[in-house]
Amino acid sequence: MLMNTSSKLATLSGRTLLCATSQFEDVITIQTRQMGRRQPKQGKPPILPPAKKVLYHVVNAPWQKPEDVEELLWRRHAYNNAIVSLREVFRAELAQNASHGAGIEAMKDAESRELDELIAENEKVNEQKRVARAQREESDAKATKSVILDEIHAELEKRNAEKKAAEAEVRAAIARADNFVSRENLETKILEALEKPTIYDFAIDRAGNRYYVPEPVKYQEGTPTRQKGRLYDQTLGTQHGNVVEANKNVHQSATV
Template sequence: MLGQKSLCRNLNIEPLCAFLQSRNLGRRVPNQGKPPILPPSRKVLYHVVHVPWQSPEDVKELLWRRHVYNNAVISLKEVFRQEIRQAEAAGKGIEAMKEEEDAEFNRLIAENDRINKEKAEARAIREETEWKNTQREILNEIEEALEKRQKIAKEATEEVRAAIARSRDFVDKTNLEAKIIEALENPKVYDFAIDRQGNKYYDPKPVKYQEGVPTRQKGRLFDKTLGIPQNSDEEEQKHEGTKAAGI
């Protein structure tokens, strides 16, 4: 068998040989349909249906049933067509159904709008009632706060007035000399002693001017609760009352 080059050389068809060589050089190996590890599949050209054997009587019965079923389906389709034609003739066709659907849709829209309006009115009434209740609660809280502030201000005013009334007897630069003279003329003693029996023994009132040399206390020599008879507070008051009556 001659090769491609010898054939081209013998036939003197150089352009055709060049074209064939370029076409052969440009071909590539097609992709495999399956991986090489899988075995080749058996090519199926046609499918043969193997129907199980049945008796002729059963075949005739099944065929008869099939014809009856198909005739019934055809009859039902014809009945439906007649009903549709009658409905269209009586004004109940597809256009009438569309009009009924549109009318029902509009009716439902109107009903929905009515329900929404009623709910909106009820909601407005409820919101107004809630706002009034909230406003009332706020006003009550404000009133309670004002009453509390007024009460605090009243108590503070009373305290200030009481302090002003007490300040009349306070010592300041204007009445310092008078208060000193008054304290010297009317001394008041707060020191007292208590014995084991619970009797109180007040110290004598200090004299305005010191007479003689004051005795210095040593230990408990001058303790009034060591058995030295002293006058109690009641006796002191009685003595002062008797002295004042005698004067």
């Protein structure tokens, strides 16, 4: 018996030692695994003690005086009694009005009639405004039409004036058409130009006097000049050509 007991104790102690060793190894493994993890953010500074978990907030009303409580309770009962009485009065009035034909249905009929009257009055006001708007639009249209007609009349007068000026210019051109150079009178005009040339070349001084080039000769007289490059260059002076004074020219232009 002693041998069996000692063997059993040895077996149990061995098993206990193995279990403790395995648990210690598991703890070491868990601890080594958690060492590399990031620590979560704390909700409070570490120096503060741990907070108590609050499940709910109890509102503790301050104690009042007994006489104040009695006064408030009496007022509450009085208010409730008044409300109940008013409800009864209203119910009685509604029942009385219904018996006399002035109940809820009568009120609905009166409200519908009032609504119809208001709608009819609104339609009347809208019709008046529509008539006034139509008159205003008609007057505005007439004013716009008159303005447009005035502009058209002014434009027509302007065009008629331009037309008359153009017609006068055309008539003057037709009147001058006898002196125009054509294929038929080309030789005659050339001979007239040679006999009576028109001079347009002149010089002018500071006083405004014009010095026209002398009339060209029909036939070359005397010995011709040797200068060929500047044959037509001439220096006009008081001793050359015809002189037209500025005062006479201004007077003649004013007279014309």
